[in-house]
Amino acid sequence: MSEQMPAAEPGPADSAPADSAPAHSAPAGGVSADTVTATTPDGAPKTPGGGRRRFSAGLIIEAITQGSSTVITILAIFLALVVGGLLIVFSNPTVLNDWNHFFSDPGVALTQTWQAISFAYTQMFEGAILNPATVSAAFHGGSIAAIFYPLSETCAKGTPLILTGLSVALAFRAGLFNIGAAAQWIGGAVVAVWLGFGVSLPPVIHVIVCVIGAFVGGAVIGWFVGLLKAKTGAHEVIVTIMLNYVMYSLLSYLLSTPTALQEPGQSNQIAPFIDANANLPHVGGPPPQAGVGFLIAVGAAAGVAWLLSRSTVGFQFRTVGASPSAAKNAGISVERVWIWAMLIAGGLAGLAASTVVQGTNTQLTFNSYGTYGTDGITVALLGRARPFGVVLAGLLFGALQVGGSYVEAATLGQVPADIFQVLEGLIVLFVAAPPLVRMVFRLRSAKGGMEAVAKGWNG
Amino acid sequence: MERVTAITTAVRAPLSPGRRYAAAITFIALGLVDIMLLGFFSHRGDAIFALSLPGAGTQLPSLHAPAALTCYVAGGISIALGLLRAFVEVSRRTKRLTIAIVLLCFLIAVLCWSGSATTTPLNVVSLLQGSIEASIPLILGALSGLLCERSGVINIAIEGQFLAGAFASAIVASAFGGLWLGLVAGSLAGGFIGLLLAVFAITFLVDQIILGVVLDVLALGLTNYLFDRLMAQNPNYNTGISFSSIKIPVLGDIPIIGPVFFNGPIFLYITYGMIIVIQVALFHSRWGLRVRAVGEHPAAADTVGIKVLWIRYRNVLLGGLVAGIGGAYLTIGSVGSFNPDISSGLGFIALAAMIFGRWTPMGSVAAALLFGFSEQLAYVMSTLNVPLPPTILNMAPYVATIIAVAGLVGKVRAPAADGKPYVKA
Numbered sequence: 001m002s003e004q005m006p007a008a009e010p011g012p013a014d015s016a017p018a019d020s021a022p023a024h025s026a027p028a029g030g031v032s033a034d035t036v037t038a039t040t041p042d043g044a045p046k047t048p049g050g051g052r053r054r055f056s057a058g059l060i061i062e063a064i065t066q067g068s069s070t071v072i073t074i075l076a077i078f079l080a081l082v083v084g085g086l087l088i089v090f091s092n093p094t095v096l097n098d099w100n101h102f103f104s105d106p107g108v109a110l111t112q113t114w115q116a117i118s119f120a121y122t123q124m125f126e127g128a129i130l131n132p133a134t135v136s137a138a139f140h141g142g143s144i145a146a147i148f149y150p151l152s153e154t155c156a157k158g159t160p161l162i163l164t165g166l167s168v169a170l171a172f173r174a175g176l177f178n179i180g181a182a183a184q185w186i187g188g189a190v191v192a193v194w195l196g197f198g199v200s201l202p203p204v205i206h207v208i209v210c211v212i213g214a215f216v217g218g219a220v221i222g223w224f225v226g227l228l229k230a231k232t233g234a235h236e237v238i239v240t241i242m243l244n245y246v247m248y249s250l251l252s253y254l255l256s257t258p259t260a261l262q263e264p265g266q267s268n269q270i271a272p273f274i275d276a277n278a279n280l281p282h283v284g285g286p287p288p289q290a291g292v293g294f295l296i297a298v299g300a301a302a303g304v305a306w307l308l309s310r311s312t313v314g315f316q317f318r319t320v321g322a323s324p325s326a327a328k329n330a331g332i333s334v335e336r337v338w339i340w341a342m343l344i345a346g347g348l349a350g351l352a353a354s355t356v357v358q359g360t361n362t363q364l365t366f367n368s369y370g371t372y373g374t375d376g377i378t379v380a381l382l383g384r385a386r387p388f389g390v391v392l393a394g395l396l397f398g399a400l401q402v403g404g405s406y407v408e409a410a411t412l413g414q415v416p417a418d419i420f421q422v423l424e425g426l427i428v429l430f431v432a433a434p435p436l437v438r439m440v441f442r443l444r445s446a447k448g449g450m451e452a453v454a455k456g457w458n459g
Numbered sequence: 460m461e462r463v464t465a466i467t468t469a470v471r472a473p474l475s476p477g478r479r480y481a482a483a484i485t486f487i488a489l490g491l492v493d494i495m496l497l498g499f500f501s502h503r504g505d506a507i508f509a510l511s512l513p514g515a516g517t518q519l520p521s522l523h524a525p526a527a528l529t530c531y532v533a534g535g536i537s538i539a540l541g542l543l544r545a546f547v548e549v550s551r552r553t554k555r556l557t558i559a560i561v562l563l564c565f566l567i568a569v570l571c572w573s574g575s576a577t578t579t580p581l582n583v584v585s586l587l588q589g590s591i592e593a594s595i596p597l598i599l600g601a602l603s604g605l606l607c608e609r610s611g612v613i614n615i616a617i618e619g620q621f622l623a624g625a626f627a628s629a630i631v632a633s634a635f636g637g638l639w640l641g642l643v644a645g646s647l648a649g650g651f652i653g654l655l656l657a658v659f660a661i662t663f664l665v666d667q668i669i670l671g672v673v674l675d676v677l678a679l680g681l682t683n684y685l686f687d688r689l690m691a692q693n694p695n696y697n698t699g700i701s702f703s704s705i706k707i708p709v710l711g712d713i714p715i716i717g718p719v720f721f722n723g724p725i726f727l728y729i730t731y732g733m734i735i736v737i738q739v740a741l742f743h744s745r746w747g748l749r750v751r752a753v754g755e756h757p758a759a760a761d762t763v764g765i766k767v768l769w770i771r772y773r774n775v776l777l778g779g780l781v782a783g784i785g786g787a788y789l790t791i792g793s794v795g796s797f798n799p800d801i802s803s804g805l806g807f808i809a810l811a812a813m814i815f816g817r818w819t820p821m822g823s824v825a826a827a828l829l830f831g832f833s834e835q836l837a838y839v840m841s842t843l844n845v846p847l848p849p850t851i852l853n854m855a856p857y858v859a860t861i862i863a864v865a866g867l868v869g870k871v872r873a874p875a876a877d878g879k880p881y882v883k884a
Contacts, residue, residue, distance in 0.1 A: 091688060177668065179807070232481045233870025234861070238811040242857040242864075245804070249857075253850035378676060381669045416687050421680035429673045433663045457613070457814065457873035 075437050076430035077396075084423040085117040088415055092116045120407050120415050127406025128154050128399040145285065150402065155290035158398025159359070160185075162297040163352035164376025165394050166304050167218075167345040169385040171236075173308055174341035175321035180225060180240025181349040182373025183247035184218035188350025189357050190254060191217030193261060193364045196274025196357070206277040207358070211296070214354030215347040221247070222346015223339060230335035235457065236342070244373065252366055261364070271364040280359040287362075293355030298391065300348060305387035307344075317341050349376070375424075382428045400424055482558070485866030486541030489565045493534030497572040500846075501526035506574030509582045512718055519714050526575030533564035533571075558867050569836070576844040586839050587719040587832075592793070594824075594831030595730050596621065596802075599785030600809025601816065601823035602737055603649075603778040607656070608818055609741065610774035611754040611876040615671025616656050617782050618806025619678030620649040624786020626682040629797035630689065633698040638791055642725075645787025646780045652678060653779015657772045664880040675806070683799045690797060699795030702726070726792040729784060738820040750774060754874035757881040767881050785809070815864055817871050826860075833859040 089095050095116050098109040126132070127150055134146040164181040171178035178184075192214035201209060221243060228234040254260040255269035263272040280292040308314040319327040320337040328334050352372060357364050379397055383389030404420030430437055437443070506526045510519040540557045543549070549557070574581040600617045607614035627648030632641025652674055659665040690697040705728070707721040741747035749770055752760040757767045789805070790797050812830060816822025833856035841849040 087684065091684075228861070228865045232865040234865040234868070235814050235871055238814055238864050239861055241804075241807045241811050242861045245857040246854045246861075249850050249854040252853075253848060256848075256850065374672070374676065377672050381666075381672065416684060418680050418684040418687060422677060422684065425673050425676035425680055428669065429659070429665070429677070432669045432673070433659055433665045435663045436659070457871075457877060 069434075071443075072434045072437050073431055075441055075443075076433075077427055079430050079437060079440060080423055080426035081121065083426050084419055085121075087419045087422060088117050088120045089113050091415055091419070120411065123407045123410045124400075124403030124420075126150065127410070128403035149285075149289065152285070152289040154395060154399045154402050155294045156288055156359070156398070157402050158394040158396075159290065159293045159297045159355045160352040160372055161375050161379050161397050162391050162394030163300060163355065164349050164372045165379030165383060165390040166297075166300055166387060167222075167348035167352070168376045168380035169383060169387065169390050170304055170308070170317070170348065171341055171345040172380060172385040173321045174317040174337055175324060176226075176229075176236050176338065176341055176345075178222075178225075178240055178342070178345050178349075179237060179373070179377065180221070180243050181345075181352075181376040182369050183240065183243040184221045184346040184349035185353045185369050185372050186247040186251050187221040187346070188214035188218035188353035189364055189368060190251065190261065191350070192278075192354045192357050193271050193274055196278040197272045200275060201277065203277045206275060207280060210274070210278045210358055211280075211351070211354045214350040214358075216350070218350020218353065219343045219347035222342040222344070222349070225346070226339035226342030229342070230338045236338075237457070248366075248369075251369070255364070255366055263363070269366040273363055274358065278358060279361060280355065287360045291355075291359050293359035296351060296355060297394070300351060301387040301391045304348070308387070313340065349373075352376075378424060378428050382431055396427070397424055480545060481866050481869065482554070483541045483545035485862065486544060486557070486561050487538050489561055490534040490537030490539075490541060493530050493537060493565060493568040495534075497568045498527050498530030498534060501530055501572045501575045504575055506571040507578070507580040508570070508574060509580040510584060510715055512582065512584050512588075521580050524571055524574075526571040529571045530568040533568040537561045537564050562863075566836075569840075573840045573843050573845045576846070579843075581839065581843065584715055584718050586835055587715075588723075589835040589838070590828065590832035591719060591727065592723065592831075593834050594827045595726050595792070596785040596788050596805055597809045597812050597827035597830060598730050598824050599726075599733065599788070600782050600806055601813040601827055602733055602820060603653075603782035603785065604810055604813040605816075605818050605820065605823060606737065606778035606781065607653075607775050608813070608877050609754045609874055610750045610771045611757060611874060611879065611881070612656070612660050612771055612775050613667040613671060613878040614656065614775070614778055615668060615810060616652055616674035616678075616806075617809050618802055618804065619671075619675040620652045620779055620782035621786035621789060621802035621806045621809075622675075622678040622682045622800070623648040623652050624783035625789040625801050626685065626786075626797050627783075628787035629790040629795075630685075630696050632700055632791050633696050636700075638700060638702055641791045642784065642787050645791070646783040649781070649783020649786055650776055650779040653776045653782070656779065657775040660775070660880065661768055661771050664882070667878045667880075679800060682797075686797065686799050697796045701791045701793060701795035724788070724792045726784065726788040733781060733784075734820055734824055741820065751874070753881075754876055757876050757879075761881075761883065767883075771881070782806075782809075811860065814871055814873075815860065815868060817868075818874060826863075829863060830856050830860060 095109070095112045098105075098112045102109045129150055130147070131150055134142065134149070138144045138147055164185065167181050167184065168178050192210045195210045195213045196206075199206075199209070225236050225239050225243065228239050229236050252269060255262055255271060258264055261271045263270050280296075282289070282291045283295070306314075308318060316327070316332045316337050317340075319330065319332055320334050320341075324334045327337070349372075353369075356362075356368065356372075362368075375397060379390055379393045382396070383391070383393035400420045400423060401417075404417035407415050407420075408417045504526060505523040506529070508522040508524070510522060537560075540561055544554075544557060570581065600621060603620065604614045604617055624645035628641040628645030631644035632638050635641075655674060656667075656670060659670050660667045702724045704723055705725060710721040711717045713721070741750065749760065749765050753765060753767050753770045760770075761767050786802065789801050808830060809827070812826035813823045815826040816824070837852040837855040840847070840855075841852050845852070
């Protein structure tokens with residue numbers, strides 16, 4: 001089906017002047033319809049007789065063999081780091097002062113600049129990935145586990161990002177734009193926390209019940225969005241945005257009501273600690289190191305990959321994502337796909353909440369939902385709405401966040417962590433703009449641009 | 460080509476039963492809420508509505524309404540209209556009229572219910588005044604979005620344009636002491652984000668949804684960073700000066716209408732101007748026809764000699780400038796000083812208002828007003844003796860929007876080429 005679909009569609013806009021039918025907008029640009037279903041991310045025209053690539057290990061091989069796309073991604077990250085370097089210099093008064101005397105003493109200005117930038121990035125690497133000091137300490141009788149501490153922390157930070165990223169990515173593949181991962185996160189968190197302290201169950205069962213509860217809590221919110229879209233045509237972008245705010249208010253209400261989620265005797269908006277039985281087990285060490293939550297995230301990514309590429313349901317999702325009208329013609333219930341896609345997407349965002357409230361040994365507060373919703377969107381976009389890509393993107397953003405706060409502490413606040421938020425945005429921007437990267441690095445244009453992961457409002 | 464026609468007819472098939480009865484069910488549900496919740500739980504007695512601001516020149520007498528009875532009547536009307544919609548096929552104009560009546564009834568019931576909880580009169584004028592002011596940035600943001608999207612470029616960067624405009628106007632107005640300078644700077648800062656959007660979307664063909672989200676993230680990160688670097692350390696850059704209200708000489712003295720529509724910051728009048736100019740230009744000028752053509756079918760527009768990319772560049776830039784003014788309103792139009800993440804998602808609500816308003820200026824304005832009003836109503840109700848916690852009342856504007864979108868508006872259709880880069884063959 002996915003091979004035949006582009007053939008069934010009329011060609012790009014120029015060849016179809018009579019195609020003024022507004023409802024059938026997918027092929028008008030000629031970009032989204034065939035690229036979303038395409039199993040090859042290079043945007044190259046598919047050869048119907050060439051056969052589909054095998055998937056499971058194929059995903060990894062594909063990522064490696066796509067030389068140009070990988071090169072572009074690496075160059076894009078490099079470019080973002082260069083721009084980030086400028087911000088680091090601007091935040092450093094000493095270096096700025098040296099630049100004022102650039103013409104009298106250019107050497108000092110350049111060395112200072114280099115030192116400031118390399119110090120910040122080295123610190124970031126040491127904080128988020130590997131600190132050489134721990135390696136040499138391990139050789140002198142120190143702990144070996146300490147070597148992996150930064151990496152473990154990165155995985156832990158990346159865990160909820162991967163899950164909300166998967167949530168947004170799955171919706172994208174079904175042609176839906178899920179801006180409401182924050183609301184679904186809250187739905188999951190509320191259920192998980194309530195089951196966590198309100199119910200007492202034997203050890204292993206309690207954790208499982210809470211995780212399932214979180215999935216259900218998020219899924220209900222997502223299901224509601226899908227249901228409204230299917231039954232009334234309400235646009236999911238509006239409904240998810242509005243539900244975010246509804247859930248913020250609901251969370252605020254629950255956390256300030258002692259009979260609901262507020263910790264007794266508190267005047268702040270804070271929930272009690274959940275039962276020890278309900279906490280996700282540790283793998284390496286206690287939080288902030290990665291725990292079972294990370295395994296859940298990776299497992300969920302594998303599950304979504306299987307769902308999308310191997311199952312009938314996933315095929316229906318992708319078909320609807322490519323062209324709802326074609327899917328309808330092929331006998332797929334578009335409405336059911338919307339409902340199920342949003343339900344699963346919501347559940348994934350709920351799982352993200354579970355890994356936070358059950359995995360980091362903290363109490364749920366009003367600010368717990370943080371920026372998981374928007375981070376989920378950027379992670380999904382950077383990962384090109386593919387499960388494996390989302391895992392990598394989530395880890396990268398986790399590393400930036402861990403490294404960012406490490407640098408902020410190491411430079412006594414001189415390099416604020418805000419810079420790394422800008423860095424996240426720049427990376428996504430440059431990765432999404434291969435023509436720009438090619439222009440900057442004077443690469444020859446090889447293949448088409450980045451495939452469209454997201455589509456216009458008309459789905 | 461037959462295939463295409465077949466598909467489009469399939470999509471335009473008659474409304475599904477869910478859609479068919481959605482309005483009727485919503486009407487009846489609202490009517491039942493009017494009666495069962497608001498009517499039964501109204502305190503016995505009158506709800507008092509003040510129709511003049513304290514200290515206004517001409518004082519109108521306050522309006523007294525028997526709370527419970529009014530709620531019952533409002534509910535009865537809604538249910539009757541719901542039954543009408545369920546069994547009688549009516550024209551489009553009548554449909555809209557019934558929607559308006561049911562919403563008005565619901566509103567009156569809510570006001571009576573909350574007004575009956577206290578003996579202090581509920582001031583209708585200040586409620587409306589607040590609603591208009593809360594709607595200003597939403598209207599400007601929605602207009603910005605629709606300028607871009609009518610020409611075929613999706614603008615999710617409204618939030619980023621707000622932030623950039625708010626920051627630039629606050630810092631320029633504070634540093635140079637010129638409010639007008641701040642206004643211009645805010646607009647230009649929004650325009651700068653618009654320029655980025657245009658360059659990346661039109662020239663570099665970046666996926667426009669990615670781009671919009673990224674620009675929001677970038678604007679948030681950069682303004683946080685600059686706030687931290689410049690304003691937090693030097694209060695002279697964030698003095699909090701703002702425009703004062705301007706009262707239109709004669710019109711401003713009309714009771715009720717005057718203080719609501721003709722007494723506000725300069726942004727209010729700029730917004731009026733924008734609405735009129737964009738509405739007229741979009742639907743009654745050659746420019747507007749070209750913009751719409753480019754947004755619906757760029758290839759066709761190109762064949763008759765319209766410069767598609769140039770029109771898109773121009774519109775996205777204009778959109779950025781308009782949203783920048785909306786951002787400036789957030790600082791120098793109201794509170795004065797800038798705070799990190801000052802727009803706190805308003806750009807996304809403006810986006811929702813634009814979609815909700817079906818990409819038309821008037822629809823967007825109506826959606827923004829609905830939102831601004833319910834927000835203000837929730838605020839006023841939280842100051843009255845209403846038996847609901849403020850956190851629940853805060854949900855009102857969002858719930859109202861969901862109900863309106865799901866129950867009354869339904870499926871919307873974007874310009875056909877919205878979000879699709881145009882590459883000349």
